[in-house]
Amino acid sequence: MKILKEGLIYLIGELLAKILPFLMLPYLTRKLGPDGFGELSYFMTWLALFSIFIGFSQEGAITRYYYFYGKKALNTVVKAGYLFNFIVSAILLVICWLLKAEIMAYVVLAAMFQSLVNVQLALRQCQQQPLKYISIQFILSLFNVGATIAALEYFSQDLVVYRILAIVLANVLTFVIASVVLGDLFRPKRGLKTRQLKTSLLYIISFGLPLLLHQSSFFLKGQLDRLFIYEKYSKFDLGLYSAGVQIALVLPVIFMALNKAIIPHYYKGLKNNELSLKKIKTYTIYAIPLSILPAVISWIMPEKLYTWFLGQEYLGVKYYVVMYLVAYGLNFPYLILVNYFFYFAKNKIISIITFSTSLVYVILLIFTSEISIYYIPYALIFSNLLMVIILWITIRKIQIT
Secondary structure: OHHHHHHHHHHHHHHHHHHHHHHHHHHHHHHHHHHHHHHHHHHHHHHHHHHHHHHOOHHHHHHHHHHHHOOOOHHHHHHHHHHHHHHHHHHHHHHHHHHOOHHHHHHHHHHHHHHHHHHHHHHHHHOOOHHHHHHHHHHHHHHHHHHHHHHHHHOOOOHHHHHHHHHHHHHHHHHHHHHHHOOOOOOOOOOOOHHHHHHHHHHHHHHHOOHHHHHHHHHHHHOHHHHHHHHHOOHHHHHHHHHHHHHHOHHHHHHHHHHHHHHHHHHHHHHOOOOOHHHHHHHHHHHHHHHHHHHHHHHHOOHHHHHHHHOHHHOOHHHHHHHHHHHHHOHHHHHHHHHHHHHOOOHHHHHHHHHHHHHHHHHHHHHHHHHOHHHHHHHHHHHHHHHHHHHHHHHHHOOOO
16 A cells, blocks of 8 residues: 555656646647757757766666665765766766857756756655655756746747757756755765765766666667657658657656656565565566557547647657557566666666667667658567567576575
8 A cells, every 4th residue: 555655646746747848748849840849859869868978877876775775875975976977067068168069068968967856856766755756856847847938938049959958947946956945865964085985986886887788778769769860851750750759758757657656665575575576577467468558548549639739730640659659668567577687786687688679679770760760669669578578588597686
């Protein structure tokens, strides 16, 4: 009952936090048009790439540290993560300055403060404080929507740039409120020592480094298609494609909300030997047919409903919504399996599996993008299914102790 209660809180909170940006989708699609929306998707792809190296899986490192070592020195780990964030961000900003890539510099700043907000969210999650967690999420969404609408209504040119600047502003304000106004969860009783900071920094790097392949794999499978489409097709095609993907992304948001609520209990169950490998495999089997249900519902819905939501220019978006709901639906059984590996810090195994299936995806992406944009979703569906199958086989063969 506690899991269901917290899961419901996380789910409602995540949906409330995400519903504002989701409801802003038709505003953006109409305000920017398919061409502008396609260009925005292109820069958002770079934001996702920068986030991998700036964030460096700090949220996972903090969560695992708390459950393995407690909160005694967690504040030092958090501060070390901030330091790593600033160093990497500074390097990227210098590169942007040398290349005179002004918009990319804004994207780096957005990724930088987005990572800082994610750390604040991870702190609330590991403390099992869903109300504080969703409060930060809601504040972020509110600032994001408010700043975007204000910018796009005030300015008439370079709307994509001002949308990115609005994201930067929203992340900055949210981080300030989360860390200063709401207060740090773990205040150090004594000043930070260089030796402790160095040790914590090494922990962040040692945890995140093996996961670079893991994170890069998700970038390849979640964002690389936009770069291919941007080069091979028109901005209009990319805008239509991205709008469909954006609607389908509601499904993984729901999955991640439930996952955030379940992880603390999942980890406790493994620690107390209450959650067996047999149960995990059983839950995975049940999850597979359930994962296809959203795509079936979306397929039944009429095309007019999608054009009513996004605008008449987005005729044909239903196809991409249905296909990507199938692909994203496979995240459900994936999360059930992969959390087992994460708990036992089998990051190398995770990285090998995700990266190898991502290579399969890239090969399929190259092949399908040459034929038609309509075949591109099949690359993600096949690679996600392959990843679940390999995780299933690996978890059965490897006995983790």
